[in-house]
Amino acid sequence: MNAVIYHNPECGTSRNTLALIRHARIEPQIIDYRTDPPDRTRLAALITAAGLTVRDAIRQKGTPYLELGLDDLALDDAALLDAMRAHPILINRPFVETGMGVRLCRPSEVVLEILPAIDGPFTKEDGEVVGR
Template sequence: MPTTLIYHNPRCSKSRQALQLLQDNGITPEIKEYLKNPPSVEELKQLIDLLEIKPRDLLRTKENEFKEAGLDNLALDDTAVIEAMIRFPKLIERPIVIHDGKARIGRPPEQVLELL
């Protein structure tokens, strides 16, 4: 059975819904509470590659830390964006599910079902 991992924030309703969808489909994922245990730079780069997006596409732009980190400056390169997400893991969009070597952002939560 493929390993499934969810980058989860239990306080987020979308994250809880995505986790429930996985469980309803018979999948018990490994849960990584990324706010308590933030990803490393390498782990974040791998996630971005699996998602097939740019680092900026993984940002939560409405968080206070977005402006604090100067991320509204579109001239910042990918390295600066990744470093900001490491410094402020709250900026990482959630939930992210990895299943069978593929990844999806669970916004809306039903998108995680595309992996099954």
């Protein structure tokens, strides 16, 4: 199975998601979205395929969300996507795409919905055990 993860190696959730993918014996294509963000069309497609709204896919914590005025509910999707492209840290993470679908993997075990069954439990960085 092929998999793509839009990854931030500084994020524990993103690291746990990557480790879960590898636990499923899949070596994904890893894209550091901060330095190589998806283009506007691809970003919109990922968000839609994950069943989210553009606003749902924006990260607020640790980003310039408020400084950019993105809390203005009058902003349309086009303006929000433009902000996400201009400031990739606004893209919530990690998005994962496999042949089974696309998910925003928060929490990290959401990735299990789009992976084949894993062998045995997996222990996250914080000690929490997950698996099916």
